[in-house]
Structures are given as C-alpha cells and as structure tokens.
Amino acid sequence: MPELPEMENYRILLNQKIAGQTITDVQINRAKSVNVEPDEFINNVSRQKVVTVERRAKQLLFHLENGYLLLLHLMLGGRMFFGTTEEKPDRTIQIQFSFGEQNLYFIGLRLGYLHLYDKTCIQKELSDLGPEPLGQEFTEDVFIKLMEKRRGRLKSKLVDQQFLSGIGNCYSDEICFHARILPMREMNELNQHEVIQLYQSIRFVLQDALKHGGYMEPFFQGDTLTGGYDSLCKVYDREGETCVRCGVAIIKEIISSRKTFYCTGCQS
Incomplete structure (x- = not known):
C-alpha cells in the first residue's frame, strides 16, 4: 500500500x-x-x-x-x-x-x-488522522508528549493513522531498523534516548524515501525517480537476506496480523 x-x-x-x-x-x-x-x-x-x-x-x-x-x-x-x-x-x-x-x-x-x-x-x-510526521509542527517535543503513557507494540502504533498519519507496513519496519529498536517492543518500555532516536529515524527514513521517489512504479514514461527507494529498503521484504549493518539474516514475523521484518543482530 x-x-x-x-x-x-x-x-x-x-x-x-x-x-x-x-x-x-x-x-x-x-x-x-x-x-x-x-x-x-x-x-x-x-x-x-x-x-x-x-x-x-x-x-x-x-x-x-x-x-x-x-x-x-x-x-x-x-x-x-x-x-x-x-x-x-x-x-x-x-x-x-x-x-x-x-x-x-x-x-x-x-x-x-x-x-x-x-x-x-x-x-x-479527515478529522481522525494523527499528526503529519514531516510537518514543521511535528517537533521532537511534540513526539515525546505523544509517546507519553502510550501502550502497545511499537509496530502496531506506528501504523495507527490516529497516532501518526502516513506510515504503513514498509516504513514502520525501516524506521525501527534505522532506530535499532525491535518492532515488537512495548511503547511504554522505551527509554528517553530510544524515543528521541525513534523520532529522528521517522524523519530521516521518510525524507530519504521521498528523496528517492518511494517504491511505486513509474508515474509517466521516462520517469526515473519514482520507485527508486524499492532497492534501498534495508529490511522490508528482505526475509532471509543478510543484514547490511551486521550480517545477521533478516527475520519475518506476523505482528498484529501484519508482516514485519527486522534484524535480531542489531535491533534490540
């Protein structure tokens, strides 16, 4: 999607x-x-x-x-x-x-x-949508307050459109990988350092994916940008492949009925 x-x-x-x-x-x-x-x-x-x-x-x-x-x-x-x-x-x-x-x-x-x-x-x-993670008003302080007293698994919350709008299966996994946090971690167990890193990873991954045109097929004949991020995904849809960061095999698991990809070697 x-x-x-x-x-x-x-x-x-x-x-x-x-x-x-x-x-x-x-x-x-x-x-x-x-x-x-x-x-x-x-x-x-x-x-x-x-x-x-x-x-x-x-x-x-x-x-x-x-x-x-x-x-x-x-x-x-x-x-x-x-x-x-x-x-x-x-x-x-x-x-x-x-x-x-x-x-x-x-x-x-x-x-x-x-x-x-x-x-x-x-x-x-559109009234029930959460904050835009690339919006100027989405600051680190806003995210920290958003995370306060939140419960549930990280993966499930990142794809919740009432929590944050626009993140789905692919980028939730890429964000967790970039932040070195396992997607099945409980939200209320993350320490302040992890929460700040998660915020930075959300911004970085989404901006990087946009810069490379996301993962869709070309929008028009001769379109060389759209779809450029598909080959740059680090864990999503990479089950069994070697982690680019630590060399451990990428694992696929179903979390809350959603396929989820992660590395046990460098995510904790």
Whole structure:
C-alpha cells in the first residue's frame, strides 16, 4: 500500500502535470470506485480545472475550481499513471481523467477509491488522522508528549493513522531498523534516548524515501525517480537476506496480523 513518501511523490508530480489544467473528459469503468452515481460524479468533475493537489496522510486531495474536492486513497494495489493512450500500462483502468491528449489513469482500485466531497464533508472524513510526521509542527517535543503513557507494540502504533498519519507496513519496519529498536517492543518500555532516536529515524527514513521517489512504479514514461527507494529498503521484504549493518539474516514475523521484518543482530 502506498505510504507517505509515495503519496507525497505523487502530489509533487501531479502538481507539475495537471495543476491549472482542465479535465476535458471523465470515464468511470468501475462505479464502486466512486461514492456517488457516475453521472453525478462526471457532471461535477468534467470541464473543471484542477486548482491544486495536496496530501493528507496516505490520501490525496484534488481541489477543483468549482469548490469540490476529490479524495483519493489507493489502498492495496492501487497506482496512477499519466500519459497518452499509447503509453498507458496494460492494466485494468477503473477511472480515467483526460487533459486533452494526456490522461491520468487510476489503476488497481479494487479496494481504493476516488470520492467526491464538498469542503464541509472533507473535514469530517479527515478529522481522525494523527499528526503529519514531516510537518514543521511535528517537533521532537511534540513526539515525546505523544509517546507519553502510550501502550502497545511499537509496530502496531506506528501504523495507527490516529497516532501518526502516513506510515504503513514498509516504513514502520525501516524506521525501527534505522532506530535499532525491535518492532515488537512495548511503547511504554522505551527509554528517553530510544524515543528521541525513534523520532529522528521517522524523519530521516521518510525524507530519504521521498528523496528517492518511494517504491511505486513509474508515474509517466521516462520517469526515473519514482520507485527508486524499492532497492534501498534495508529490511522490508528482505526475509532471509543478510543484514547490511551486521550480517545477521533478516527475520519475518506476523505482528498484529501484519508482516514485519527486522534484524535480531542489531535491533534490540
């Protein structure tokens, strides 16, 4: 599932490609991917200019000139591609926006969605999200207070969107590895040094992943940035491989129904 770095990378690229552009056509091939009748969706979106695209947690918000917003959550298996009809991937397209000869394809939305809201309703949809870990207001002091009296396993809490927004399976493991902390540790057992290190690791890993384009497939033909972090993951999806830091084999375990990767040699 795309996480904060992937969605932030998408946000940057979408603003480069479609901000200020008018949606000339809308095609909906899967009605369940939207939250209103397809005709209503098309009537409110077609011929509208995309003012800007912003991100909140793992979701993107497309601001339209008429005041409506589109809330995108790719969930598991979802992705986007921007290009011509000849360039589009050989995948099932659930929704397509056209901008003249160029198209924005929404792919793999079996669980994901693109919902239409007004400004009042969108605030309700996003009201339970936790702090943005790359936001300027997310300081070390804020994180220390956030950690006070928190209970539960570290892995489970890092992926809790009400605790922190935007972190999922991949980056929770990479963060724990960078901080040298085992993901099954109990939150209330971490000492102050570990909490500060965890904060620094959250910021470092997410920023590093964003710098390298996250782990998604290319967004457009010739895109050499998107997906660059996939080969840089240290533990995620590396079961049985040798740890780059200490040489011990990476272990895979299920924690709270989530696959989790870690190294017993240099995480404690």
